[in-house]
Amino acid sequence: MKKVRTRELKSNAFLVAISAVLLGLIAGAIxxxxxxxxxxxxxxxxxxGGLMNIERVGNTLATSTTLMLVGLSVAFAFKTGLFxxxxxxxxxxxxxxxxxxxxxxxxxxxxxxxxxxxSALLGGALWGIIPGFLKAKFNVHExxxxxxxxxxxxxxxxxxxxxxxxxxxxxxxxxxxxISQSLRAPWLTNLFKGSYMNxxxxxxxxxxxxxxxxxxxxxxGFELKAVGSNRFCAEYAGIKVNRxxxxxxxxxxxxxxxxxxxxxxxxxxxxxxxxxxxxxxDGIAVALLGASNPLGVLFSxxxxxxxxxxxxxxxxxxxxxxxxxxxxxxxxxxFTATSVLFKRLWDGLFKRITQKRERELEEETQAEKSVEKExx
Amino acid sequence: MSHVIEMLNIRxxxxxxxxxxxxxxxxxxxxxxxxxxxxxxxxxxxxSILFGLYHADRGQILxxxxxxxxxxxxxxxxxxxxxVHQHFQLVHNFTVTExxxxxxxxxxxxxxxxxxxxxKALSEKYGLNIDPDMMIENITVGMQQRVEILKMLYRDAExxxxxxxxxxxxxxxxxxxxxxxRNLVAEGKSVIxxxxxxxxxxxxxxxxxxxxxxxxxxxxxxxxxxxxxxASMMVGRPVNFKVDKKPAQVGRVILDIHDLxxxxxxxxxxxxxxxxxxxxxxxxxxxxxxxxxxxELIEAITGLRPxxxxxxxxxxxxxxxxxxxxxxxxxxxxxxxxxxxHGLVMGASLSDNxxxxxxxxxxxxxHGILNATYLEDYAEKVTTQFDVRSGEGISSQAGKLSGxxxxxxxxxxxxxxxxxxxIAVQPTRGLDVGAIEYIHSQLVAHRDKGHAxxxxxxxxxxxxxxxxxxxxxNSGELIxxxxxxxxxxxxxxxxxxxxxxxxxxx
Numbered sequence: 001m002k003k004v005r006t007r008e009l010k011s012n013a014f015l016v017a018i019s020a021v022l023l024g025l026i027a028g029a030i031x032x033x034x035x036x037x038x039x040x041x042x043x044x045x046x047x048x049g050g051l052m053n054i055e056r057v058g059n060t061l062a063t064s065t066t067l068m069l070v071g072l073s074v075a076f077a078f079k080t081g082l083f084x085x086x087x088x089x090x091x092x093x094x095x096x097x098x099x100x101x102x103x104x105x106x107x108x109x110x111x112x113x114x115x116x117x118x119s120a121l122l123g124g125a126l127w128g129i130i131p132g133f134l135k136a137k138f139n140v141h142e143x144x145x146x147x148x149x150x151x152x153x154x155x156x157x158x159x160x161x162x163x164x165x166x167x168x169x170x171x172x173x174x175x176x177x178x179i180s181q182s183l184r185a186p187w188l189t190n191l192f193k194g195s196y197m198n199x200x201x202x203x204x205x206x207x208x209x210x211x212x213x214x215x216x217x218x219x220x221g222f223e224l225k226a227v228g229s230n231r232f233c234a235e236y237a238g239i240k241v242n243r244x245x246x247x248x249x250x251x252x253x254x255x256x257x258x259x260x261x262x263x264x265x266x267x268x269x270x271x272x273x274x275x276x277x278x279x280x281x282d283g284i285a286v287a288l289l290g291a292s293n294p295l296g297v298l299f300s301x302x303x304x305x306x307x308x309x310x311x312x313x314x315x316x317x318x319x320x321x322x323x324x325x326x327x328x329x330x331x332x333x334x335f336t337a338t339s340v341l342f343k344r345l346w347d348g349l350f351k352r353i354t355q356k357r358e359r360e361l362e363e364e365t366q367a368e369k370s371v372e373k374e375x376x
Numbered sequence: 377m378s379h380v381i382e383m384l385n386i387r388x389x390x391x392x393x394x395x396x397x398x399x400x401x402x403x404x405x406x407x408x409x410x411x412x413x414x415x416x417x418x419x420x421x422x423x424s425i426l427f428g429l430y431h432a433d434r435g436q437i438l439x440x441x442x443x444x445x446x447x448x449x450x451x452x453x454x455x456x457x458x459x460v461h462q463h464f465q466l467v468h469n470f471t472v473t474e475x476x477x478x479x480x481x482x483x484x485x486x487x488x489x490x491x492x493x494x495x496k497a498l499s500e501k502y503g504l505n506i507d508p509d510m511m512i513e514n515i516t517v518g519m520q521q522r523v524e525i526l527k528m529l530y531r532d533a534e535x536x537x538x539x540x541x542x543x544x545x546x547x548x549x550x551x552x553x554x555x556x557x558r559n560l561v562a563e564g565k566s567v568i569x570x571x572x573x574x575x576x577x578x579x580x581x582x583x584x585x586x587x588x589x590x591x592x593x594x595x596x597x598x599x600x601x602x603x604x605x606x607a608s609m610m611v612g613r614p615v616n617f618k619v620d621k622k623p624a625q626v627g628r629v630i631l632d633i634h635d636l637x638x639x640x641x642x643x644x645x646x647x648x649x650x651x652x653x654x655x656x657x658x659x660x661x662x663x664x665x666x667x668x669x670x671x672e673l674i675e676a677i678t679g680l681r682p683x684x685x686x687x688x689x690x691x692x693x694x695x696x697x698x699x700x701x702x703x704x705x706x707x708x709x710x711x712x713x714x715x716x717x718h719g720l721v722m723g724a725s726l727s728d729n730x731x732x733x734x735x736x737x738x739x740x741x742x743h744g745i746l747n748a749t750y751l752e753d754y755a756e757k758v759t760t761q762f763d764v765r766s767g768e769g770i771s772s773q774a775g776k777l778s779g780x781x782x783x784x785x786x787x788x789x790x791x792x793x794x795x796x797x798x799i800a801v802q803p804t805r806g807l808d809v810g811a812i813e814y815i816h817s818q819l820v821a822h823r824d825k826g827h828a829x830x831x832x833x834x835x836x837x838x839x840x841x842x843x844x845x846x847x848x849x850n851s852g853e854l855i856x857x858x859x860x861x862x863x864x865x866x867x868x869x870x871x872x873x874x875x876x877x878x879x880x881x882x
Contacts, residue, residue, distance in 0.1 A: 217748075219741045226732060229723045236680065236710070236718040237732040238701030355433075 013291035016342045020289065021303065024332030031327060032320050042320045049313025050306035056313075058188075058195025062267050064305030066091075068204040069259035070283025071301050072211055073124075073252045075292040077142075079215060080248035081228035086131060086146025087256040088280025089153035090124040094257025095264030095271060096157055097123030099165060102177040102265050112181075117203060117261060124257015125250045127153060132249025136242035142249065150276065158273045165271070173272040183266035200262025205298075207255060212294040214251075224248055256280065282308075285329055288336045304329060379441070380405045380535060380566045381426070381457075386435035388421055393767045395421040396432070397590045403535070408557055408567040410581035410598070412574070412610050414808040416765065416778030418590040419570045423537055427459050428452045458528025459537040464520050466512045473508040476527045491530075498529045502559045518549035525556065536560060537568045542576055554580045572610070572808035574603045586610055611810035621820045624844040627656030628691075630707075630828035631677070631797050636686035638669075638676045640852075645684070646672035648852045654797065659819065659829040661843030661860075663836065663868050669852035670832045671713065674801055677830075678710045679703050680718075691796050704733055709795030711786055711803050713832075715779075719786045722775030726766060727755035729774045730789050762788030763814070780811040787815055791822055798822050801832040816842060836865050850874040 029039035050060045070087045077084035084090075098120040105115055131145035165174035179186075183198040191197070215221040226234040227244040235241050259279060264271050286304055290296030311325035335342070381403040388396040395418045403409045413419045424430045426437065428446040436443055439455050446452050452459075466475050473492045495508040504522045512520060521541060528536055538557075542550045557567050557580055569581055577584055577598060584601070586593040586609045593609050607615040631654040640646030647669045654660045662670055675681035677688055679700040688696045693706050712718035720729050731751050734740050739750050755770040762784045766772035774782060783803070790798060800819055804812040819842060823829050833839050839846055840860060848855040848871040855871045 217746055219736045219744050219746060222728070222731075222735050222746060226721055226724070226728075230717075230721040232717045233719065233721050233732065235700065236678075236712060238699070238704045239732075240699070240701075358433075 013293065013296060013339075015346055016339045017289050017291065017296065017300065017336065019342045019346070020332050020335035020339065023335045024328045027331040028324055028328035031324055035320070037318055037320045042314060042318055042324070045317040045320075046310045046314040046325060047306060049310030049317075050308075051310070052313075053193070054191075055193040055195045056309065058192025058197035060302075060305045060309045061192075061201050062196035062198060062262075063309045064301045065198075065200045065204045066259045066263045066267060066279045067282055067286050067304050067308075068298060068301035069200075069207060069255055069262060070279050071286030071290060071297040072204075072207055072294060073255035073259065074283045074287035075290060075294065075297050076211055076215075076255060077248060077252040078287060078292040079228050080224045080244065081231065082132075082135075082142050082245065082248055082252070084128070084146055084249065084252045084256070085143055085281070085284065086127065086149045086253070087259065087283050088277050089146065089150035090127040090253045090256035091260035091263065091277050091280055092150075092153040092157055092271075093127040093260070094120035094124035094254075095260030096153075096160065097257070098261045098265045099174060099177065099271055102181040103165065103175070109180075113183075113199070116183075116265065117258070120257045120261030120265075121254045122257070124260060125254035127257070128249040128251070128253015129246060132246040132253075135249070136245045150280070154274075154276055157271065161271055161273045167270065172274065174270045177265055177269040179269070181265075182269050183262065184269075196267050198262070198266035200258075200266040203258055203262060204301075207258060208294045208298050211251075211255070215294065220247070256283075259283070282329070285333045285336075288333060291339075378405050379403065380439070381568075382436075382438040382441075383422065383426060384436045384438070386422060386425060386437075387433045388418075388425060388430060389433055391767060394590050396425070397592075398435075399587060399590070399592045401585050402595070403566055403568060404583075405566055406561050406564055407582040408561055408569060408580055410569045410571060410577040410584040411587065412572065412577060412584050412606060413587035414572060414610060414810050415780040415806075417587045417610075419587060420539065422587070423459065423539060423568070423570060426452065427457065427537065453531055453533070456532060456534035457537065458531060458533030458535070460521065460524045460528070460539065460541055462539045462541075464524055466520055466523060468511075468513040470512060471508070472506055472510050472512065472515075472523050472526070475512060475523060476508075476530050480531060495526055495530060498526055502529065502563065503556060516549075518552065521549075521553070522556065525560075533565070535566045535568065537570070539570045540572075541569070542571070542573065550576070574606055574809065577606065578603055588612055607809050610808070611813075615809055615813055619816045619820060619841045621842075622824065624658045624823065625826070626658050626844075627826060629653050630656050630691050631830065632687075632689040633677070634687045634689075636673070636676060636688065637684040638672045638681060639684055640669070640672050646852050647676065650686070650852075650854055652847055652854060652857070654828040654830050656796075656826050656828050657823060658844040659823050659831055659842050660857075661831045661833065661839040661846045662849055663833070663839045663846050664849035664872055666834050668849045668872075670801070670849060672852070673849070674710075674713075674799055674830075674832060678708060678799065704793075704795075707796030709790040709793055709798040711783075711790050711798070711800040713801040713805075715782055715786055720774040720782060723773060725755075725771050726759060726764065726774060726777075726785060727751050727770040729785060730755045730758050730770075733789070734793065758788040758792050759785070761792070762818075764788065780807045783807060783815065784811065787818055791818055794825075795827065797828045797830065799830045799832075802834065803831070804833075804838065836868065839868070840865065848872055 032039040032042040049056065051057055070091065073087050074084050098116055101116050101119045105112065107115060127149055131142050131149055134140040134145045135142045161174045162171055167173055167175035183200050185199055188197050188199065215225065223239050223244050226239055227241050231241050263277065263279065282304065286297055286301045289300035307325045307329060311322035314320050315322040379402045383401040386396050386399045399422055401422065411419050421430060425432045426446065428448045428451050437446060444455060467478065473488055473495055476495055477491045492508040499506045504526060506519060506522050506526060541553060560567055571577060581598045583595055584598050584606065585595050586606065588610060596606060604615065633650055633652045636647055636650040637645055638647035650673060664670055672681060676683050679698065683696050687694060690706050690708060695703050695706060716722060721732065731740055731754065735746065739747060741747055752770060759770055764781050764785045766777055766781065774785065777785065787803065803815050819829055831842055843860050845857055845859055846863065846868060847857045848868055850872060851874065855874065855876055
């Protein structure tokens with residue numbers, strides 16, 4: 001009797017993410033239909049808005065850059081068992097440090113960029129270390145501590161910017177950084193036909209690769225993951241749990257600081273006061289959809305970037321409000337949060353397919369046998 | 377001969393592992409039928425198929441001679457099959473009656489009285505001794521189990537499956553349970569008992585089906601078959617119940633504890649003025665009832681708990697206040713009491729778990745970069761040498777292994793690191809004979825290599841089987857240290873209760 005083994009099918013994070021995205025889009029379509037718009041035109045303009053020409057692609061990438069770095073920050077903290085919802089504050093401080101450097105430091109361009117990037121990294125890292133230290137030393141929950149740090153950053157900037165970085169015209173925002181002192185590069189601006197595209201994109205891509213390397217290949221990543229998944233076992237094995245909590249928050253903060261860099265000295269070129277950057281929270285969604293995996297974060301930030309930068313165009317061309325895009329994002333988050341259900345759904349489906357195939361094979365062989373018998 | 381249950385040629389496959397391979401089980405009307413097999417042999421899978429939790433890939437199930445398809449526990453209930461799970465499924469702030477009628481409340485108006493009356497009658501009929509109006513949270517574990525039994529009887533179950541029912545019971549409760557099982561079959565019910573404990577089978581079962589690694593090995597008549605015979609059928613080779621060991625070749629002092637005081641979680645002294653030394657080439661067993669300071673003592677030696685006063689010297693190094701990693705480097709190996717909390721990272725692979733103590737130095741890593749090839753080879757070596765069975769090899773998640781294989785993984789990790797002092801706390805809790813025998817032989821082998829072994833166990837059998845000397849603990853104090861061959865279980869038992877044994881002192 002011939003035996004054919006059917007291939008074992010299994011669901012994975014990618015399949016789960018795609019299911020969540022599709023269901024999110026379907027929910028968006030239903031919403032559009034229910035306010036009397038044609039969902040197909042709505043989506044057409046939503047995605048056209050993000051991708052229709054090279055300039056818009058550049059804007060989408062610039063939007064994604066910030067999301068990617070914040071997503072990476074949140075995902076990295078997740079891997080270590082920490083919930084960093086202080087990315088907004090870390091962005092603000094990182095951005096502030098970078099803005100200060102941009103206004104005051106004159107150096108040859110390559111060296112200047114290094115100093116600029118380091119300043120944002122350190123600013124964000126500092127804002128991450130504090131809650132990390134509070135957690136390690138006094139067991140203050142990082143969610144509480146990071147929210148507090150967000151507001152400390154918010155109000156500090158509220159006073160700091162008008163006092164020291166005031167622009168010539170407006171009281172509520174800092175003076176614009178000269179293009180030559182920003183992350184904008186003439187060749188990139190030309191390549192993307194005058195969009196917001198800037199060098200931050202490369203900073204983000206390099207960060208993704210570095211974080212992936214740290215998590216997968218280094219002893220530091222090994223320790224951080226061990227602490228994240230079972231701190232008792234990590235402690236038993238001789239890993240210094242508290243030290244790792246601080247390091248993890250420091251790196252997560254540094255990444256969010258880089259997000260601030262990309263936003264305040266790349267996408268825009270000034271800092272407004274009284275605005276808590278919403279990217280800090282959107283980054284949680286990016287990390288969730290990306291299953292806290294650096295490469296997953298890369299792709300999910302690109303997707304969210306399209307939605308974010310396309311929603312204005314959709315609103316301009318149809319009567320669909322831009323909030324629909326935000327709703328789609330929200331629904332996707334709900335579906336990613338219930339990813340266990342999708343995993344079960346897919347696994348169940350695959351199992352049924354495999355079983356069906358096996359049964360068909362069996363029936364076939366049996367049918368063949370009976371035919372053979374009849375022939376005899 | 378009438379078979380009440382027949383499971384014929386059952387096969388069930390999970391990714392990477394055949395849990396049941398052509399297994400046949402035939403249970404007669406009115407017998408206690410045991411299913412014996414090591415952890416992970418496929419007993420639970422087989423019962424889950426009978427109970428409708430899994431679907432067999434192949435094979436048939438016949439109940440009273442009629443072929444049936446069981447797709448859910450409800451189908452099983454309708455066929456008169458009931459199961460007492462290892463973990464009870466009871467609502468704690470409900471009464472016994474409320475728990476039993478849950479899901480079978482009948483009409484819209486709850487008739488607690490008649491239900492309660494029926495339960496009382498059943499309880500008396502089978503000698504269960506349960507008051508239907510008690511709250512679940514106020515009754516003992518043994519009584520909770522009897523509530524689970526009543527739940528099945530209330531649903532007119534004819535076939536009762538007990539999944540490892542004695543794991544949570546005290547010796548007295550185990551005796552009671554056996555009596556109940558005999559009552560059940562006397563009233564015409566049939567009982568299936570899943571276990572890996574041979575003495576229980578010998579005490580209560582009529583026949584026994586033996587499974588090994590998912591395969592059907594045989595059915596034996598319990599009365600005419602010796603425990604050794606059943607054990608060897610289960611494990612696949614003859615089993616030694618006594619540990620073979622040569623007399624200890626004692627060398628220098630490895631662990632030296634002086635006047636140690638350690639606080640417990642209630643901020644009281646959990647270990648008081650404790651003095652103990654363990655020499656190379658000997659196994660010292662710490663005997664005592666659970667909760668008499670053993671945990672605090674071990675955590676102080678391994679560095680998980682700070683020391684109040686006193687010193688701990690390991691092979692000449694004062695490690696009283698050293699960080700844990702330093703102790704590991706000096707030579708402390710630790711098989712922890714709670715393997716799931718301290719022993720393993722459940723979500724991580726076997727290879728990561730094997731390296732979790734040593735990943736930071738060469739050859740596991742260099743300049744902070746992990747050496748993936750070495751990690752894999754090392755994990756392959758440990759898992760092969762210690763016979764850790766898993767679905768997907770060294771990349772399997774530790775949490776997907778059976779308890780015995782998890783423990784073998786930990787023992788492997790600790791023994792291969794070759795520590796001067798190996799601390800083993802309850803190293804065989806919840807394991808089957810095969811695994812126990814193996815782990816015991818590894819501990820003795822470690823001793824024979826000239827290392828010190830400190831064993832903590834709440835089972836006197838284990839203490840006596842392995843130890844060269846026995847240190848008895850009571851309320852955080854060392855009552856006495858005696859040589860194993862100069863004492864007996866009764867004397868040690870008395871000391872465990874706090875009675876000092878004058879003549880036994882060295």
